[in-house]
Amino acid sequence: MKTHRQWMSVALSALFLGLLFAPPGLDREVLLPAGTLLLLVASAALSVAHRGGHPLTPPRSLLAMAGLWTLALMLSTAAGTSATILGVITHACWVVLLWLGWWLGGDSRAIAILGRMTGLAAVVVAAICLAQMVDIPIWPRTDLFSDRVVGVFSNPNHLGSFCAFALPLASIAFLREPKVGFWCQSGLIYAALLLSGSRGAWISALVAILLLSLWITWGMSGDRRRHAIRRGLVLIATWAATTLALSERPVLHSPDGILSVSERLQQTGEVLDADGRDRDRTLQHRLLLWSAAGQMIQQEPFLGVGPGGFESAYAQSLPALRQLPQYKRLEIGLQRDRARFAHNEALHVTAEQGILGLVALTGILMLPLATGLRTGVRWPNHLWYQGGVVAVLSTIVHGLVSYPLHIPTTSVLIFISLGIICRSPSPDDRIRLE
Numbered sequence: 001m002k003t004h005r006q007w008m009s010v011a012l013s014a015l016f017l018g019l020l021f022a023p024p025g026l027d028r029e030v031l032l033p034a035g036t037l038l039l040l041v042a043s044a045a046l047s048v049a050h051r052g053g054h055p056l057t058p059p060r061s062l063l064a065m066a067g068l069w070t071l072a073l074m075l076s077t078a079a080g081t082s083a084t085i086l087g088v089i090t091h092a093c094w095v096v097l098l099w100l101g102w103w104l105g106g107d108s109r110a111i112a113i114l115g116r117m118t119g120l121a122a123v124v125v126a127a128i129c130l131a132q133m134v135d136i137p138i139w140p141r142t143d144l145f146s147d148r149v150v151g152v153f154s155n156p157n158h159l160g161s162f163c164a165f166a167l168p169l170a171s172i173a174f175l176r177e178p179k180v181g182f183w184c185q186s187g188l189i190y191a192a193l194l195l196s197g198s199r200g201a202w203i204s205a206l207v208a209i210l211l212l213s214l215w216i217t218w219g220m221s222g223d224r225r226r227h228a229i230r231r232g233l234v235l236i237a238t239w240a241a242t243t244l245a246l247s248e249r250p251v252l253h254s255p256d257g258i259l260s261v262s263e264r265l266q267q268t269g270e271v272l273d274a275d276g277r278d279r280d281r282t283l284q285h286r287l288l289l290w291s292a293a294g295q296m297i298q299q300e301p302f303l304g305v306g307p308g309g310f311e312s313a314y315a316q317s318l319p320a321l322r323q324l325p326q327y328k329r330l331e332i333g334l335q336r337d338r339a340r341f342a343h344n345e346a347l348h349v350t351a352e353q354g355i356l357g358l359v360a361l362t363g364i365l366m367l368p369l370a371t372g373l374r375t376g377v378r379w380p381n382h383l384w385y386q387g388g389v390v391a392v393l394s395t396i397v398h399g400l401v402s403y404p405l406h407i408p409t410t411s412v413l414i415f416i417s418l419g420i421i422c423r424s425p426s427p428d429d430r431i432r433l434e
Contacts, residue, residue, distance in 0.1 A: 009107075009114055016117065029408055032093060066099070069357075072359075072360045079303040090307070090308070097411070097412060100419060101419020104419070111420060122162070125162065133195055149195040159196040161201055161398050164193065164205045166189050168212060168387050168394055173186075200402050204394045204398035207394055207397045278329065285337075291326065306352060345396075345399035364418070372421035376389055
């Protein structure tokens with residue numbers, strides 16, 4: 001049975017790579033449900049064939065979460081006025097990916113395959129980012145962000161979300177084994193994260209680093225803790241040197257001029273100042289989107305406007321939004337933007353699927369993470385497991401100002417990881433820091 005899980009892990013890795021490196025003409029949002037459906041059929045057939053006709057049954061908590069989310073999806077689709085077929089299918093894929101992650105979580109080698117593939121893909125993406133930084137046309141960029149480093153993505157925000165997930169995993173790899181390859185991997189991913197210019201991704205990565213530091217400092221003891229702290233200091237020194245090296249690199253062309261990495265970092269701190277917030281067009285755009293989501297929630301609080309319906313509902317609410325001060329502070333391009341996402345996952349899901357959908361999503365995210373935190377405390381030296389927990393937490397933090405659950409590449413990583421976290425590692429599968 002474990003051999004079949006490993007083959008499924010390879011197939012899932014192929015889906016992830018297909019989503020990540022899909023050519024610009026191929027819609028990733030269509031490729032995700034098609035690939036997920038094929039993997040579901042294959043994994044269900046394998047589980048039945050190798051369990052005497054009885055499919056593998058997830059724990060009750062996972063079934064309850066999936067059932068509540070499915071109920072919310074069905075009710076909001078039936079009652080919503082703006083539901084789309086793609087929105088319904090995309091949200092249904094989350095439950096399928098969660099189950100696939102749980103199914104694969106019974107085999108540490110299958111998990112290792114996914115981890116290695118994610119790390120390798122992140123290095124390739126980072127290399128493409130460095131090439132774009134020096135204007136080497138190694139990968140096509142969209143017209144909208146032709147002046148930004150985006151890697152293989154259509155939006156620098158997507159790049160930042162992916163790097164915020166991959167950085168904790170790369171850091172864990174180096175903490176376990178201080179090899180030059182893992183050290184380079186962590187440095188490259190961090191460089192790509194900086195070049196994305198995504199402040200939300202920067203903050204979420206900082207949260208991940210702090211969580212890893214706390215876990216290492218208080219979760220370990222003796223020689224293991226000393227080894228981990230020394231290796232952690234090497235990573236911090238590497239990231240500091242990378243920040244200095246890239247500090248003058250331009251990452252954003254704004255109406256006020258070209259912003260470098262250091263200026264973008266400074267702009268992040270200005271969010272705490274009232275005048276800085278008024279000048280920050282990105283933040284004003286976020287506030288406008290959050291206001292729009294709030295209006296949708298007021299109109300349809302229990303079941304929402306329907307999965308995938310945010311864009312249509314946003315267009316309908318524009319006459320009222322034009323009266324808000326946030327709208328008047330925006331440049332014309334952002335005023336005409338046909339927003340598809342609320343840039344806050346909680347608000348977005350509540351707007352589309354109502355309070356019931358928010359409760360279901362909270363359960364899907366928090367219950368596996370609670371299991372992961374308990375397991376991490378019980379086995380503090382099981383670093384791979386803790387890395388998955390921290391990576392998911394980092395992406396959830398980014399979801400406060402972005403939409404990582406709705407980006408096909410990161411949604412695969414998040415929900416597969418949540419499924420794996422639901423399944424506590426067996427004694428034979430625990431990987432310890434030597």
